[in-house]
Amino acid sequence: MELHVVINGRKDLADQLYQQLRSAIESGRLAAGAQLPPSRLLAQQLGISRKTVSDTYALLTYDNLLIGKIGRGTFVNARAVKAERKQAAQDLACAANLEKWQNLPWPLRHPSLESTARYEFIGGATRRNQFPQEEWRRCTQEALRRMAEHGGFYSQPEGLPALRSAIAGHVAFSRGVVCTEHDIVICNGAQQALDLIARVVLEPGSLVAMEDPGYSPARMLFSAQGATVIGVPVDEQGLQVALIPDGVRLIYVTPSHQFPLGMPMSQARREALLQRAQQLGAIVIEDDYDCEFRYEGRPTDSLQSLDSHGVVAYVGTFSKTMLPQLRLGYGVLPPAIIGAVVRAKHLTDCHTSTLAQWALAKFISDGCLLKHIRRCHTVYAGRRERILQRLDGDLSPWLQAIPSTAGFHMAALCKVPVNLPLLLERAKQAGIGLYSLDGFFNDTPVRSGLFIGFGAIETLDIDPALDQVRDILRQIA
Missing domain, CATH: 3.90.1150.10 (Aspartate Aminotransferase, domain 1)
Known part of the structure; x- marks a missing residue:
């Protein structure tokens, strides 16, 4: 790799080289311990004499910026980087917006490995030891082979067909969700699915209704997009649908395992919620974050399975089922919004990692997930x-x-x-x-x-x- 130095004209060549190398060292662009090219090679690259380069190296060595090591070459000497004043947040035109984001809390932030409690x-x-490492390693190796078969192109923003087909079969079997692979968008965790749906449904000032208490990262995400979030109380039957106000565009619920209190939404409330959403022309986000694990009572179908009007966007995640670090989630979306969401996904990050997608597709299809x-x-x-x-x-x-x-x-x-x-x-x-x-x-x-x-x-x-x-x-x- 060539050292980035620009020589202009044929005057003051040594001074130009000296100033640029000194600036690179003091700013940290040339890190302590970095080796400089031999004088002969750098001279050839820049089209100047080797003596000019050698004299510049000697002067920088005298200034204690470089150090020569016999038989090895010339290296940047270890020294403190010259501090340069950077623009402060209060000096920027966006200072108020930066302060708003800076002051946001971090709800449910997981501890680092160093700060994890006993x-x-x-x-x-x-627990990491619950994750099936061997099965996942085998699926990842297969994913690498599948990726090698394809050209070096970006993938589809909605996700790989193999994974979307596997998820469609899984959620139909385990949660009664009615869908095909064409209704599914793969995301980087459920949180991105919420973000994408909100991007295409909401505008600044739009009304969002959600459970109170509820999943605070969702509330903060909707607020950050300019929406007005209205908390709707819950009772032993879940969200009190009668208290959802007029004008709401988006309703966020966790009907199978209310977050954080835990009660399921009753059948009567589910039917009332779907009817209210249709009246409002609102989209309902059903966040079904951990309901593969049921311990007593009859299994309840998803809210999406009751939806005959296409108003429910079902959001699921594998972060809870498998491992949080995987950051794999999905949305089963109604026809009215899926096209817009796919385009928003393309603009946001193009697509989710295909390596993880191929691995998860095999993991599900081989029966490892169940x-x-x-x-x-x-x-x-x-x-x-x-x-x-x-x-x-x-x-x-x-x-x-x-x-x-x-x-x-x-x-x-x-x-x-x-x-x-x-x-x-x-x-x-x-x-x-x-x-x-x-x-x-x-x-x-x-x-x-x-x-x-x-x-x-x-x-x-x-x-x-x-x-x-x-x-x-x-x-x-």
Whole structure:
């Protein structure tokens, strides 16, 4: 690779070379330890004499910017990079908008590997040792072979036909979703699916209705796109449909496992929601984020399967089912919006990684996904049962579980006043990751309690962790 130096004319050649190399070193473009080309080679590249280059190297060495190593060459000397004043945010025309984004909270942000607690009750996370590494490695190797068969072109924004066909079969079997591969768009996680749908449905000032409490990243995403988000209260039957106001364009719900409280939406509410959406001309986003895992009661079909008018956009993810780092999700979209969403996807990032898509297509078609879900279901059922036993036992003076039949998190409300910030801080000091429900409420009054995930904690760690939580509650009560 050639060193980027530009020589203009035939005057002051040594000074031009000196100034450009010195600037590159002081700015850090030439990093400490980087080797410069031999003087003869650089002279040939620039069309100047070797003596000019040698003299410049010597002068920079005298200035302690370069160092010569006998038998090896000339290198940039280790020294502090000269600090240059960069434009501050307040100096820019977009300062107000930058401040708005800078001040946004980071709800549900997962800890780094270095800061992960010994006992982790965060929601939406899984244990790495549950992931079927060998099956996925075999599918990835097959994906590499499939990619080698194709030309070096970008892929389709809607996703590979093989993966969309596999997903269509999977969601029809497991969730009763009515679709073909032509109704599906592959995304980088469910969050991108929400973003794409909002991009094509909403305008600044549009009204969005969503559950309150609800999934705060969705609320913030809709608000960031200029929409006015209206929180609609939930009760034991789910979203209170009668409280959805006129003028709403988009309705976001989690009907199978309400986020974060956990109750499913009743059949009557589902039918009322579809009727209300048709009256409003609104699109309903059904976020079915973790409902492959059901522990009791009859399985419920998706809201999309009841939709005869084409108003439901069904959003799913493999981040919860398999591994968050995969960032693979999808939308099963009604005909009215799928064309616009595909174009928005093309403009946003062209397409999702084809390597991961080919691997997942094989993973599903080979039956590995269903086998993985069955394996995890047994593990999660045991963890859920143990946590419920503790909440009904020695933790019952302070906490009460909200009935939930699916997923791998639950909510527990405080039965008596508890200093939750202090509880969370004491737990953190003890190596326990506990999380409050507070941040999921927007317009409705906050109901104090805990958001308890059981995907990322080992079954044998539950009792030692909850023993410490009980002891902390006794201390601060």
